[in-house]
Amino acid sequence: MALKTRKEYEESIRKLKLNVYANGEKIESVVDHPLTKPHVNAARMTYELAHDPAYEDLMTVKSHLTGKKINRFTHIHQSTEDLVKKVKMLRMLSQKTGTCYQRCVGFDALNAVYSVTFEMDEKLKTEYHQRFLKYLQYVQENDLMIAGAMTDPKGDRGLKPSQQKDPDLYVHIVEENEKGIVIRGAKAHMTGMVNSHEMLIMPTTALGEGDRDYAVCCAIPTDAPGVLHIFGKQTNDERKYGELDQGNAKFGIVGGEALTVLEDVFVPWERVFMCKEYEWAGLLVERFASYHRQNYGGCKGGVSDVLIGATATMAEYNGVARASHIREKISEMIHLTETLYSGSIACSSEGRPTRSGAYFVDPLLANVVKQNVTRHIYEIARLSHDIAGGLIATLPSEKDLKHPELGKYIEKYFKGIDSVCTEDRIRIARLIENMTGGTALVESMHGAGSPQAQKVMIARQANLEHKKNLAKKLAGIKEERKEEK
Amino acid sequence: MKVGVKFCGNCNPHIDTISLYRELVYSLPTEFVNYEDEYELLLVLSACEVDCAARPGRGHPELVVAGSTINRLPAGKKDLLNELKEQLLATFRRMGRKGM
Numbered sequence: 050m051a052l053k054t055r056k057e058y059e060e061s062i063r064k065l066k067l068n069v070y071a072n073g074e075k076i077e078s079v080v081d082h083p084l085t086k087p088h089v090n091a092a093r094m095t096y097e098l099a100h101d102p103a104y105e106d107l108m109t110v111k112s113h114l115t116g117k118k119i120n121r122f123t124h125i126h127q128s129t130e131d132l133v134k135k136v137k138m139l140r141m142l143s144q145k146t147g148t149c150y151q152r153c154v155g156f157d158a159l160n161a162v163y164s165v166t167f168e169m170d171e172k173l174k175t176e177y178h179q180r181f182l183k184y185l186q187y188v189q190e191n192d193l194m195i196a197g198a199m200t201d202p203k204g205d206r207g208l209k210p211s212q213q214k215d216p217d218l219y220v221h222i223v224e225e226n227e228k229g230i231v232i233r234g235a236k237a238h239m240t241g242m243v244n245s246h247e248m249l250i251m252p253t254t255a256l257g258e259g260d261r262d263y264a265v266c267c268a269i270p271t272d273a274p275g276v277l278h279i280f281g282k283q284t285n286d287e288r289k290y291g292e293l294d295q296g297n298a299k300f301g302i303v304g305g306e307a308l309t310v311l312e313d314v315f316v317p318w319e320r321v322f323m324c325k326e327y328e329w330a331g332l333l334v335e336r337f338a339s340y341h342r343q344n345y346g347g348c349k350g351g352v353s354d355v356l357i358g359a360t361a362t363m364a365e366y367n368g369v370a371r372a373s374h375i376r377e378k379i380s381e382m383i384h385l386t387e388t389l390y391s392g393s394i395a396c397s398s399e400g401r402p403t404r405s406g407a408y409f410v411d412p413l414l415a416n417v418v419k420q421n422v423t424r425h426i427y428e429i430a431r432l433s434h435d436i437a438g439g440l441i442a443t444l445p446s447e448k449d450l451k452h453p454e455l456g457k458y459i460e461k462y463f464k465g466i467d468s469v470c471t472e473d474r475i476r477i478a479r480l481i482e483n484m485t486g487g488t489a490l491v492e493s494m495h496g497a498g499s500p501q502a503q504k505v506m507i508a509r510q511a512n513l514e515h516k517k518n519l520a521k522k523l524a525g526i527k528e529e530r531k532e533e534k
Numbered sequence: 535m536k537v538g539v540k541f542c543g544n545c546n547p548h549i550d551t552i553s554l555y556r557e558l559v560y561s562l563p564t565e566f567v568n569y570e571d572e573y574e575l576l577l578v579l580s581a582c583e584v585d586c587a588a589r590p591g592r593g594h595p596e597l598v599v600a601g602s603t604i605n606r607l608p609a610g611k612k613d614l615l616n617e618l619k620e621q622l623l624a625t626f627r628r629m630g631r632k633g634m
């Protein structure tokens with residue numbers, strides 16, 4: 050079963066014995082619960098479209114391990130074409146869902162762990178990569194959804210993991226025996242975790258010798274004993290119990306994040322891919338972060354395509370579509386969107402093979418993409434708010450619209466142009482509200498790392514000495530003269 | 535004559551290749567098959583001019599729709615279907631096939 054259908058995906062998630070809580074209650078089935086269902090629907094699209102001839106060129110690829118057709122989300126990039134197609138796939142999926150379909154994080158984790166374990170084995174004579182190959186084949190053959198679990202809760206950001214008062218604020222190894230290891234801690238903001246089959250755990254940050262117990266990379270099932278998920282509360286998520294007020298009722302807002310607690314979870318050796326090799330944590334973080342930052346011009350490009358469409362439609366419904374400032378603002382939204390997309394395409398086209406043969410993006414350009422996302426998405430949302438008008442913040446509820454006495458006033462006073470019914474105008478307004486408010490925007494700021502994390506990487510990769518030399522040469526400055534002084 | 539069909543992944547659809555394909559199947563007696571099956575001519579349906587659809591690489595002759603172009607020549611959007619049918623017939627003839 051190299052390619053699961055959407056039904057098979059749903060059934061496979063139903064079979065898991067997940068320990069998920071939200072609003073103080075246990076969720077019995079994430080596939081059916083109103084809070085989690087939209088996120089399952091979004092993830093389901095990654096399975097559904099793999100079977101559709103109109104999308105499979107992006108959604109599927111041949112496994113370099115088995116030669117079988119697999120879902121691209123389980124693939125290890127073998128060329129720059131693979132890297133480019135990843136970006137295009139993300140853009141297309143975002144256009145279909147208007148939100149996050151969660152599977153890229155695990156995809157990036159698989160690719161990062163693949164090349165890093167290869168290099169570890171070469172240098173350290175370990176067997177991590179061989180273990181990982183077996184795991185990867187299992188993932189590909191069962192078309193598994195993997196949550197990429199990097200971010201630790203981190204406590205005092207000014208202290209290293211081993212310096213924290215509470216040692217569990219970063220995931221760490223608490224026991225090592227002949228069968229495997231036992232880990233404890235938590236992973237925060239886990240996208241798609243509650244509807245994934247497995248999680249791939251990685252360290253959050255570069256580590257020093259004192260932090261060796263925190264240097265752990267391993268895979269565990271999302272329903273392993275000792276694993277508990279506390280589902281995040283999103284902006285307006287009580288609306289998930291209705292339809293129209295949600296704006297994007299089918300697919301929800303971002304990825305349905307959770308806090309995943311790991312209370313002494315046992316991991317057998319065949320699923321351990323780093324155990325205390327603290328010198329390698331930084332490299333793994335950088336590889337993962339660069340792959341993940343590559344994505345954002347694709348996924349946010351696609352989400353912005355939907356938002357631009359919604360905003361242009363709203364302008365039509367309001368009767369202002371021909372106004373020159375509106376057209377100019379829509380062009381600006383398009384320009385910003387394509388700027389994001391260009392960066393993702395560029396860092397993919399400039400990709401290069403790693404020692405393992407897997408392709409890696411250009412890290413400087415990938416960091417530039419994500420840095421742009423932390424700004425441009427806010428500007429795109431701002432322009433959308435400007436054009437849409439205040440009703441996106443003040444609309445009455447679906448219940449009032451359907452109310453036998455109140456409904457007629459809403460129909461009458463929220464009407465735009467004559468040819469469009471009020472409910473459609475409200476629907477577009479709600480979609481804009483959904484895509485540009487609270488939870489949706491923060492993902493662009495902190496997902497794949499806060500802006501400063503990219504700035505550090507950009508500064509490190511920028512080859513500043515070369516730039517200074519260029520300037521000095523043109524200005525006629527001779528290095529020797531400085532020494533003469 | 536069997537024609538294998540390969541779609542691009544539709545991330546930037548300037549034309550609706552799915553409808554185009556349906557109309558083509560409806561209006562020609564030709565046998566269209568999946569690109570993974572056996573065929574003699576490959577029809578690539580790319581929704582924009584970038585035409586990034588991966589080719590199966592089996593060396594068959596190709597007819598490529600990419601956005602509103604056919605084999606890199608502009609085809610009027612309205613006439614895309616008719617022009618495609620004509621080009622298919624011409625390709626069949628070049629390949630020594632009379633019928634469809």
Ligand SMILES: Cc1cc2nc3c(=O)[nH]c(=O)nc-3n(C[C@H](O)[C@H](O)[C@H](O)COP(=O)(O)OP(=O)(O)OC[C@H]3O[C@@H](n4cnc5c(N)ncnc54)[C@H](O)[C@@H]3O)c2cc1C
Nearest residue numbers: 154197198199200206238239240492495496497498499501
């Ligand atoms: C919607 C969403 C989905 C996510 N999905 C995933 C996921 O699937 N998997 C995953 O692993 N992670 C995920 N993340 C986590 C994301 O990578 C983190 O949010 C991000 O790395 C920032 O970490 P933080 O939230 O703890 O913020 P903080 O690290 O607390 O950052 C807050 C501010 O403090 C600054 N700061 C932090 N530490 C320092 C320091 N030592 N010195 C100076 N300044 C500092 C930062 O630059 C920033 O300005 C997700 C986040 C969001 C919002």
